Amino acid sequence: MAISGQHGGNVLQMANQFGLAPSDVIDFSANINPLGMPGGLKHLLVENLSRLEQYPDIDYHLLHRQLARHHQCSQSHVIAGNGATELIFLWAQYVKPQKALLVEPSFGEYRRALTRVGCKITNYLLCEEEEFRVTKRILTALSPDLDCLFLCTPNNPTGLQPDPDLLTEILNRCDVMGIKLFVDESFLDFMPETKSLCRYLPCHDNLYILRSLTKFYALPGLRLGYMLSSDAELLQQIREQREPWTINALAALAGEVLFDFITYHQATYNWLFKEQTYLLGELQQFEKIKLYKPSANYIFFKHLDNQSALQSQLMKHGILIRSCANYLGLDKSFYRVAIKSRADNERLVSALKKVFNHG
Ligand SMILES: Cc1ncc(COP(=O)(O)O)c(C=O)c1O
Structure with missing residues (x-):
């Protein structure tokens, strides 16, 4: 319990x-949007309840097409999941990192997913003296023996967003050292002024960006999230080997229309x-x-x-x-x-x- x-x-x-x-x-x-889900979406879901009487499209073509269109990327660079959480676990399961650096305090599911696959975890502690900010100190904690670094931006629970130049520096260091950078942007939709790291996807195939749709669109019970990466090979392997139909038909439908609720x-x-x-x-x-x-x-x-x-x-x-x-x-x-x-x-x-x- x-x-x-x-x-x-x-x-x-x-x-x-x-x-x-x-x-x-x-x-x-x-941390759920108190406006509740978009009214038009609620309507659409109710009208389409009968979709639950059939299997959803096993490849979720329309959903992936919309996600790729929204991020102006290739469909081979996006994969949807039953909430962002499923993708954290799938990523760990298919990447099988041996050694990870976790920035703490942060969302606890990274640790659970990595522990489940036997990954050795090193903690990088944000400290009160630095107001729990990610500072340049983190650069000294990066070393080529690491397989991956997990960063939550903005961080949960601190709500703090690292400086954009520092984020770029971290990404470049990770690239040079062969470290996979897993960036959780699940709350970034609430910050329209802040740029996503998505712009770096085309030239960094060590970058994995996680997005949740459950917070901004108030859908935690429906479950929907996705990951963006130009590591097309990994995403293809997940597509081929994951369990089928983990995204329910109504969540898939929601993802096809959500971005239009301007x-x-x-x-x-x-x-x-x-x-x-x-x-x-x-x-x-x-x-x-x-x-x-x-x-x-x-x-x-x-x-x-x-x-x-x-x-x-x-x-x-x-x-x-x-x-x-x-x-x-x-x-x-x-x-x-x-x-x-x-x-x-x-x-x-x-x-x-x-x-x-x-x-
Ligand atoms: C930082 C962060 N990432 C991911 C998730 C999981 O989101 P989802 O509901 O899409 O699984 C949460 C949920 O609280 C979270 O705080």
Whole structure:
């Protein structure tokens, strides 16, 4: 049962633990777009429920065509998965790296996938003195004996995005040293101003870019993600040998149309700009909170209290936040909260005021 405690979003378990109904809990622990899925998509899915009565196209031609078109790349350079998570595990299974460098704290599934294939993992710890930023220090940790480096940009849980020049430098170093660079851009859609590393795909076949569609489009239960790489040989091997039909017919249909919901994209950017500004402004009033200015749709902070029990204290007010105690390199004083609707954000601020005895 321990697995459920490793991620945010486990409302049921937490509600049970605190004697609450799940519907009485506002979930700030999973970073999902609060606008919900695009209205047009919901309609389309309902209208096409009968697609579940047939097998989906085993090659997902239309889906891959759309993904490739969206990224202006060849279809041989893109592969879809049952959420980004499936692709992390497939990648590890087919690359079979012997030695990996993991930047920590970060998303825990890289470690689970690599451990499963017997990979030896070296940790590169982001440190508080450097405000958990990826700095040039990482360049000194790269060596030719590494098979791969995992980077999450923006990082989960810190919400920080490395400097673009440094990212390019890391990519070039990895290329020279024969290190495969796995970059998780699952939250990058929330940052329209930030350039993806996709532009480097044509000239770096050691680069693997992971994208999730479950956060930005609010589809965590539908499951859809993809990977981009010009290592066409690896992607072809995965295509040929993976289990069939892991992407359900409705998720595939969603992926064929998602990028066309331009109004939804803009509404999301508008919501995030407003609510990120609002929530950061409000959280700044709490002396006991040290904020790390985020680049994406969630906020990472430290509760300046060695005995911190903020998650439990907020659960008493029906607010679930993500404790970061189980991330490597962090402890129970670190937390992550999703940025939600104004009404929900106000509930969080009001609960924090009660916990900190503000007014
Ligand atoms: C950084 C990161 N990558 C990937 C995933 C997995 O996304 P998906 O729902 O597409 O499997 C998550 C989920 O929380 C995540 O935080």
